[in-house]
Amino acid sequence: MSAVIQPQVDPQSPGSWPGGDGGNWPRYPRLYEAIPDSGPTSGGNTVLLTGAGLQGTSQVTFGGIPATIVAQDPSGGSVTVLAPPHAAGTVQIIATTPRGNTNSVSYTYTVVPPSGPTVSALVPNSGSTAGGTAFAIIGTHLTGATVTFNGMPATGVSINAMGTVLTGVTPPGPVGNVPVVVTTPAGSTTVPGGYTYTAPPPVVTLLSPSSGSTAGGMAFVITGSSLSGAVVTFNGVAATGVSVNASGTALVGFTPAGPLGNVPVVVTTPAGSATVAGGYTYTAPPLPVVTLLAPSAGSTAGGTAFVITGSSLSGAVVTFNGVAATGVSVNASGTALVGFTPAGPLGNVPVVVTTPGGSTTVAGGYTYV
Numbered sequence: 535m536s537a538v539i540q541p542q543v544d545p546q547s548p549g550s551w552p553g554g555d556g557g558n559w560p561r562y563p564r565l566y567e568a569i570p571d572s573g574p575t576s577g578g579n580t581v582l583l584t585g586a587g588l589q590g591t592s593q594v595t596f597g598g599i600p601a602t603i604v605a606q607d608p609s610g611g612s613v614t615v616l617a618p619p620h621a622a623g624t625v626q627i628i629a630t631t632p633r634g635n636t637n638s639v640s641y642t643y644t645v646v647p648p649s650g651p652t653v654s655a656l657v658p659n660s661g662s663t664a665g666g667t668a669f670a671i672i673g674t675h676l677t678g679a680t681v682t683f684n685g686m687p688a689t690g691v692s693i694n695a696m697g698t699v700l701t702g703v704t705p706p707g708p709v710g711n712v713p714v715v716v717t718t719p720a721g722s723t724t725v726p727g728g729y730t731y732t733a734p735p736p737v738v739t740l741l742s743p744s745s746g747s748t749a750g751g752m753a754f755v756i757t758g759s760s761l762s763g764a765v766v767t768f769n770g771v772a773a774t775g776v777s778v779n780a781s782g783t784a785l786v787g788f789t790p791a792g793p794l795g796n797v798p799v800v801v802t803t804p805a806g807s808a809t810v811a812g813g814y815t816y817t818a819p820p821l822p823v824v825t826l827l828a829p830s831a832g833s834t835a836g837g838t839a840f841v842i843t844g845s846s847l848s849g850a851v852v853t854f855n856g857v858a859a860t861g862v863s864v865n866a867s868g869t870a871l872v873g874f875t876p877a878g879p880l881g882n883v884p885v886v887v888t889t890p891g892g893s894t895t896v897a898g899g900y901t902y903v
Contacts, residue, residue: 735806822856
């Protein structure tokens with residue numbers, strides 16, 4: 535029920551509360567003072583209400599809006615509340631007890647400009663240029679904040695209830711240090727030290743072919759990502775002719791010579807290294823194959839131009855009766871060889887083609903005339 539305040543009766547005079555235990559409580563509940571007597575429009579601040587007969591206070595309103603009761607003095611001398619949000623202006627505070635409502639005291643809501651964000655830490659303060667790095671910003675007044683890295687918004691931004699911790703995921707960015715800006719409705723702040731984007735380490739998905747001659751010189755392709763600026767080693771020896779496409783997703787080159795068997799292949803960029811799964815297997819180079827020697831006869835004085843056709847002729851030397859031919863040259867595909875015969879004895883002699891893969895004797899030999 536609601537009590538009717540009767541000023542002619544001393545509210546502190548003892549009396550009996552109907553239905554109570556007959557103790558010496560004030561006849562009517564009273565409020566004397568609100569400490570402090572003003573606060574922000576956002577509410578949430580603690581207010582101590584002093585008075586008498588406040589035992590069992592069930593509700594406190596500020597201009598009709600309920601406050602949150604956080605503590606009560608068992609003797610009825612005070613109630614502690616959290617002020618609710620309210621528009622600016624002066625309002626009346628009323629407490630409701632089992633014996634009715636108190637008289638009211640004034641409380642002024644003041645317009646307090648919201649505080650801008652502050653940042654004390656960004657963790658981590660570096661990550662991949664590809665973005666996608668989870669981060670946390672620690673500070674104050676972060677509620678409602680957005681975050682940009684070099685002007686690009688972070689994604690997945692979330693802020694705790696107290697506005698002191700903000701988490702999110704970095705956007706992609708260029709290599710190097712960039713500014714990080716936290717913006718709220720109350721203002722912006724730049725994170726001290728910014729954020730440093732680093733190139734991601736190389737990733738290799740495929741080496742093709744995965745085997746080749748111990749003589750080296752085999753063309754290869756490596757596909758993956760973040761391959762820009764890469765060097766490639768086979769068993770610690772650098773590949774030659776290495777070139778990377780603009781997107782850093784493919785790399786070509788030529789194998790160095792290597793020992794028979796499987797060896798490690800390592801791709802290294804300024805951001806790190808990656809070992810190719812499965813490595814590379816060096817195999818014995820193929821034996822040369824000869825399908826034709828033309829002409830098949832010539833002067834014992836030598837100096838006759840000849841052509842040998844076949845396959846796997848790269849790196850070949852040619853002997854006539856054990857004497858090396860001169861001016862030997864092999865085409866890029868290893869399918870044709872030219873040179874000049876040495877001098878030789880009258881009659882048919884053996885002709886042998888030798889490469890790093892082995893030797894082959896030319897069928898029919900060569901006849902000196």
